[in-house]
Amino acid sequence: xxxxxxxxxxxxxxxxxxxxxxxxxxxxxxxxxxxxxxxxxxxxxxxxxxxxxxxxxxxxxxxxxxxxxxxxxxxxxxxxxxxxxxxxxxxxxxxxxxxxxxxxxxxxxxxxxxxxxxxxxxxxxxxxxxxxxxxxxxxxxxxxxxxxxxxxxxxxxxxxxxxxxxxxxxxxxxxxxxxxxxxxxxxxxxxxxxxxxxxxxxxxxxxxxxxxxxxxxx
Amino acid sequence: xxxxxxxxxxxxxxxxxxxxxxxxxxxxxxxxxxxxxxxxxxxxxxxxxxxxxxxxxxxxxxxxxxxxxxxxxxxxxxxxxxxxxxxxxxxxxxxxxxxxxxxxxxxxxxxxxxxxxxxxxxxxxxxxxxxxxxxxxxxxxxxxxxxxxxxxxxxxxxxxxxxxxxxxxxxxxxxxxxxxxxxxxxxxxxxxxxxxxxxxxxxxxxxxxxxxxxxxxx
Numbered sequence: 042x043x044x045x046x047x048x049x050x051x052x053x054x055x056x057x058x059x060x061x062x063x064x065x066x067x068x069x070x071x072x073x074x075x076x077x078x079x080x081x082x083x084x085x086x087x088x089x090x091x092x093x094x095x096x097x098x099x100x101x102x103x104x105x106x107x108x109x110x111x112x113x114x115x116x117x118x119x120x121x122x123x124x125x126x127x128x129x130x131x132x133x134x135x136x137x138x139x140x141x142x143x144x145x146x147x148x149x150x151x152x153x154x155x156x157x158x159x160x161x162x163x164x165x166x167x168x169x170x171x172x173x174x175x176x177x178x179x180x181x182x183x184x185x186x187x188x189x190x191x192x193x194x195x196x197x198x199x200x201x202x203x204x205x206x207x208x209x210x211x212x213x214x215x216x217x218x219x220x221x222x223x224x225x226x227x228x229x230x231x232x233x234x235x236x237x238x239x240x241x242x243x244x245x246x247x248x249x250x251x252x253x254x255x256x257x258x259x
Numbered sequence: 260x261x262x263x264x265x266x267x268x269x270x271x272x273x274x275x276x277x278x279x280x281x282x283x284x285x286x287x288x289x290x291x292x293x294x295x296x297x298x299x300x301x302x303x304x305x306x307x308x309x310x311x312x313x314x315x316x317x318x319x320x321x322x323x324x325x326x327x328x329x330x331x332x333x334x335x336x337x338x339x340x341x342x343x344x345x346x347x348x349x350x351x352x353x354x355x356x357x358x359x360x361x362x363x364x365x366x367x368x369x370x371x372x373x374x375x376x377x378x379x380x381x382x383x384x385x386x387x388x389x390x391x392x393x394x395x396x397x398x399x400x401x402x403x404x405x406x407x408x409x410x411x412x413x414x415x416x417x418x419x420x421x422x423x424x425x426x427x428x429x430x431x432x433x434x435x436x437x438x439x440x441x442x443x444x445x446x447x448x449x450x451x452x453x454x455x456x457x458x459x460x461x462x463x464x465x466x467x468x469x470x471x472x473x474x475x476x477x
Contacts, residue, residue: 051305079297079343081306087269088299088306090343092365125297125308129450132472137401138389139411147310171356183355183439193357211458221401225461228472229453232347239444240429242437254350254446 051151052204062205071146071205072097072126073259076174080104081123082154095124096166096173100201103166106156106194119153124198126150132228135212136221142208144227150203157195166195177250232256269369270422280423283318289364289423290315290344291477294392298322299341300372313342314384314391318419321384324374324412337371342416350446353430354439362426362445369420375413384413395468450474 047063048054054061062068072095081090095104102124130144157163164185171179185193212225234254237247265281266272272279280286290313299308313322320342348362375381382403389397403411430443452472455465 077345077347079299079308079310079345081297081299081308081341083301083304083306086301087339087369088301088341089369090297090299090308090341090367092297092343092345092363094361121305123299123306123308125310127295127297127310129295131456132393134393134396134469135400137407138385138397138403139407141389141396141400143312145310149308151305151307167356171359175350175352178352178359179356181441182353182359183436183441185356189355189357211456218401219460222463223399223401224455224457224463224466224469226455226457228455228469230450231453232448233451235447235449237442237444237446238349238429239442243443245440245442248442251352251442251446 047202048204049202052149052202054204054206057206057208060206060208062207063203067207068148068200068203068205069097071128071148072102072200073173074256075126075128076256078102078104078124078126080154081125082120094170094174095126096170097200098166098169100199102150102198102200103157103170104154104196104198105170106196119155122152122154122198124150124152129230130209131230133208133212134225134228136214136218136223136225140212140214140218142212144208144210146205146207148203148205150198150200152198152200152202154196154198157197160190162197163190163193163195166197167193170195175250175254177248181248181250265420266422267420270367270420272422272424275424275426278424278426280425281421283418285425286366286418286421286423287315289346289366290320290418291391292474293344293346294474296320296322296342296344298372299343300338312388312392313344314388315418316384316387318417320368320416320418321375321388322372322414322416323388324414337373340370340372340416342368342370347448348427349448351426351430352443352446354432354436354441354443358430358432358436360426360430362428364423364425366421366423368416368418370416370418372414372416375415378408380415381408381411381413384415385411388413393468393472395466399466399468
């Protein structure tokens with residue numbers, strides 16, 4: 042296991058430094074609860090940000106290359122990326138407009154994305170991606186064939202240069218504002234699953250692993 | 260109202276072009292339901308992606324400059340950005356691993372972010388940001404004073420070069436896979452609010468506008 046060089050000058054949290062987290066375990070916990078990231082890359086000086094799912098295996102993040110085909114056109118020996126993962130936990134309503142905020146947990150990873158060439162690593166990575174989003178689903182699906190594997194590209198991003206930013210708790214107002222006559226507190230927000238919607242060409246009962254889908258405690 | 264030049268070569272959807280949407284009204288609908296974006300910008304060739312809230316006024320998006328202070332350091336006559344907004348609507352479970360997908364609505368805006376200098380536009384923009392996230396809250400909060408306004412920076416991003424990508428509906432499997440013995444369908448996902456958590460130093464009743472907070476139908 043590599044040592045943790047964080048923060049680097051590039052990942053040091055500039056705004057609200059008291060919210061910064063550089064601990065790998067805390068970062069992994071955020072990465073494991075979420076499964077959607079926003080990948081940033083540069084083409085001809087123009088930044089692009091693309092949403093895509095990811096999976097984590099140790100200190101490596103895997104994403105589908107197909108999600109960023111503009112990026113792949115320029116991928117040769119690797120391309121600098123920024124992968125950002127954000128969990129929104131609530132609206133923080135202070136007495137003053139100025140002290141309104143949000144509760145959130147976010148991770149920023151800077152690194153070089155490279156194409157996974159090795160067929161064995163590719164299939165492992167695809168399994169990691171699948172299991173990260175929905176455990177047990179891989180084994181309960183029709184496995185990828187050669188043609189599908191060829192049509193899929195996977196990128197590897199090392200989780201080496203990173204930082205997280207976390208805000209929790211109630212609003213913090215300036216002392217004189219506490220008497221201001223308004224409601225103050227937090228409106229919690231959470232991504233929740235609804236009742237599974239079975240495909241009309243499927244007659245199977247819902248399996249156990251699809252009941253009450255939730256990201257909590259991942 | 261400006262004409263719609265979209266897609267440009269930079270915003271044309273490359274992957275899954277059948278999911279592309281270039282209609283401004285459809286884009287605005289996505290922008291109005293969400294309030295979190297991921298802003299991409301470039302410093303020394305390195306992309307950065309920062310989550311932040313936004314507000315929309317006509318064909319302009321406003322974000323807090325403070326959310327991207329690394330970016331602001333480099334802001335002079337404006338800086339190229341990519342603003343991406345993503346609403347996740349569900350996990351799409353196909354019979355084959357390969358045809359698994361997600362239902363989502365996302366918008367990508369390319370443009371140049373510029374600092375809002377005019378004090379009147381700044382306060383209008385802050386109100387837009389606040390009302391976008393939580394209507395009625397601005398008037399029910401202690402208004403910003405001169406010092407707070409000075410400490411706040413706001414960026415303006417024109418919504419001129421954009422595209423959206425939308426996937427809805429059930430899984431689409433290869434015909435021979437429809438007999439594969441697994442559950443198939445969609446697990447709907449939605450951001451929901453929980454019971455408001457009143458600050459312990461507040462004794463006010465919850466106002467009407469804070470009940471059942473939801474982004475649907477915005």
